Amino acid sequence: MTRPLPAAVTGLTAVPGAVGTARLCWEAAEGAAEYVLEYRDVTAGEAWTLMPYPIGDVCYTVEQLAVGRTYEFRIVGSNSAGNGAPSNVVRVTVTRPLPAAVTGLTAVPGSGTAELCWNAADGANRYLLEHRDVTAGEAWATMPYPIDGLCYTVRQLLGGHTYELRITGSNSAGNGPPSNTVTVTPTA
Incomplete structure (x- = not known):
């Protein structure tokens, strides 16, 4: 059978x-x-x-x-x-997941600058800087070009103004959640 x-x-x-x-x-x-x-x-x-x-x-x-x-x-x-x-x-x-949140963001103010460093975010292959001038009452804005490393010097900041800064990991799927926010007041 x-x-x-x-x-x-x-x-x-x-x-x-x-x-x-x-x-x-x-x-x-x-x-x-x-x-x-x-x-x-x-x-x-x-x-x-x-x-x-x-x-x-x-x-x-x-x-x-x-x-x-x-x-x-x-x-x-x-x-x-x-x-x-x-x-x-x-x-x-098959899609790529969004990057994890950036952690450990620190900022050291300088003369019209702020030196930022952070930990790598899982899944990120570049980073975006979000910033606002709190003193001038500005809304959050994103720097128009990505950052490839884990440190970046923000320039052309006004001395005596207070800024809030944060970093977001990015990849081909989009942007992950923002990092902790740091506050800096550069010198003139």
Whole structure:
């Protein structure tokens, strides 16, 4: 007597995880001894590809996915008779998370300057300076160009004016939350 093919896999879901990963889970298919993952890079226009080794569970974490790309996945139940029908298709777009908050911002006032230093923020590849002249009653403004390092000298500050300064980490996904705010009053 020939063993029947497994039933179709149902209930496939995908949840993006850490950068470059997605967690796939599905319902067990009747008659399936193991599962086969089929995937494709939609962004690159690729055809469906079979993962070269079987999966023995009903969840699997896909790794090494490229940021900015969209992938599609489906699962097929398998046994000694062959492969069953594929599951529903799920789609995942891999994004980069926003940077964490900058910590440890310090400021040392100088003559019309303020020397700022801070700790690196996870996920940040550049930093933005937000500033305001409290004495002049200004609103927060963002410096128009990014900072690459972990220290920066703010120049052209008015002596005797009080300034509030903070730093935000940034990457291709956007800006993280601002750091602690420091207050400085430069000398003339």
